[in-house]
Amino acid sequence: xxxxxxxxxxxxxxxxxxxxxxxxxxxxxxxxxxxxxxxxxxxxxxxxxxxxxxxxxxxxxxxxxxxxxxxxxxxxxxxxxxxxxxxxxxxxxxxxxxxxxxxxxxxxxxxxxxxxxxxxxxxxxxxxxxxxxxxxxxxxxxxxxxxxxxxxxxxxxxxxx
Amino acid sequence: xxxxxxxxxxxxxxxxxxxxxxxxxxxxxxxxxxxxxxxxxxxxxxxxxxxxxxxxxxxxxxxxxxxxxxxxxxxxxxxxxxxxxxxxxxxxxxxxxxxxxxxxxxxxxxxxxxxxxxxxxxxxxxxxxxxxxxxxxxxxxxxxxxxxxxxxxxxxxxxxxxxxxxxxxxxxxxxxxxxxxxxxxxxxxxxxxxxxxxx
Numbered sequence: 001x002x003x004x005x006x007x008x009x010x011x012x013x014x015x016x017x018x019x020x021x022x023x024x025x026x027x028x029x030x031x032x033x034x035x036x037x038x039x040x041x042x043x044x045x046x047x048x049x050x051x052x053x054x055x056x057x058x059x060x061x062x063x064x065x066x067x068x069x070x071x072x073x074x075x076x077x078x079x080x081x082x083x084x085x086x087x088x089x090x091x092x093x094x095x096x097x098x099x100x101x102x103x104x105x106x107x108x109x110x111x112x113x114x115x116x117x118x119x120x121x122x123x124x125x126x127x128x129x130x131x132x133x134x135x136x137x138x139x140x141x142x143x144x145x146x147x148x149x150x151x152x153x154x155x156x157x158x159x160x161x
Numbered sequence: 162x163x164x165x166x167x168x169x170x171x172x173x174x175x176x177x178x179x180x181x182x183x184x185x186x187x188x189x190x191x192x193x194x195x196x197x198x199x200x201x202x203x204x205x206x207x208x209x210x211x212x213x214x215x216x217x218x219x220x221x222x223x224x225x226x227x228x229x230x231x232x233x234x235x236x237x238x239x240x241x242x243x244x245x246x247x248x249x250x251x252x253x254x255x256x257x258x259x260x261x262x263x264x265x266x267x268x269x270x271x272x273x274x275x276x277x278x279x280x281x282x283x284x285x286x287x288x289x290x291x292x293x294x295x296x297x298x299x300x301x302x303x304x305x306x307x308x309x310x311x312x313x314x315x316x317x318x319x320x321x322x323x324x325x326x327x328x329x330x331x332x333x334x335x336x337x338x339x340x341x342x343x344x345x346x347x348x349x350x351x352x353x354x355x356x357x358x359x360x
Contacts, residue, residue, distance in 0.1 A: 004190065007189070007193075008186045008189045008190065011184070011189045012184060012186075012189070015184050016175060016178040016179050019178055020174075020175070020178065036192075037192045040189060040192040040193060041192060041193055042264050042265075044192075044193040045265075046264065046265040049265050049266075062268060062269065063264060063265070065269045065272070066262065066264040066265075066267055066269065066272045067264055069262060069269075069272045069273060069276045070262050070264060070272070070276070072276065099173070099177075102170055103170065103174045103177075106167055106170050106171065106174070109167075114348075114351055114352065114355060115273055115276075115352055116273060116352060116355045116356065117355075119269045119273075124164075124168070125167065125168055125171040126171075126175075127168075127172075136268065136269060137268055137269040137270055138268030138269055138270035138271055139270055148164075151164075152163075152164045155163075155164060155167070156163065156164075
């Protein structure tokens, strides 16, 4: 039996992270709900396999990103199995509409990237170092650097369009 | 918006998200359970139904094979039976090809590789399925005509009209579906190409 209380605390502590991943990898509220549940479920299922070899945050990022990839292949469903939209997909507590618009614009640019780039840019924006990104993604640190500069060019070009 | 500017904006958004923590203990616990059921519904049931229908069709032909008295009806019966068994097997294979990602142990790169390869394999299987479905369409009609109505459709003058109507329709559906798969193939190949460039 896994420690439910510890798991609940872990999810509560990282719900912002899960929210950001789901928003990046989905295009509708229903899909986002599905993915959110999937990530929580996968974390629950994998909790027993977590060994303290890496930081818990590294492990969460890894599982969340992997779950997002598996979610890409799933057919869209008409509705979520859990009707908890409001609780799950709490919107950002924005200062004003302009800020909300900026967030949406940023997400729109990020969503145009391919899946390889999405994962790397997400971790970069989360403030992870090249080594941490490398540990989570499996790319080398130098390759992460190369890819990030390519992503930077891609986003700049997209903005100038 | 430059990347650094984006990073600042991301930090602002992260702070805004943190302020809005609403999830409750009971919802988290519910999520760990309901998702398990969802997975069963999403994957096992269609897999089971598809395979069951194909196997039931094959069994129906086998048990009534003696009614297929002419060589051409028997040939249609054998081919239809083989196609149904193959379709049943392929429906399981197609789903398995999409289930190979080890979420717990894989890193992101490995998961993307498994995902892209799985997608390509899925499309390949679907293409084979379409060819088999065309073959099934040709062979099942005379078999069903004989088994259900006791009529040899090859001796009926209007039977070819059925094929004349069904084939263009089937061709159109196949072209539409294959066109739909092109995007999947392109996306998967882009990922594989991207991953092939890393050091």
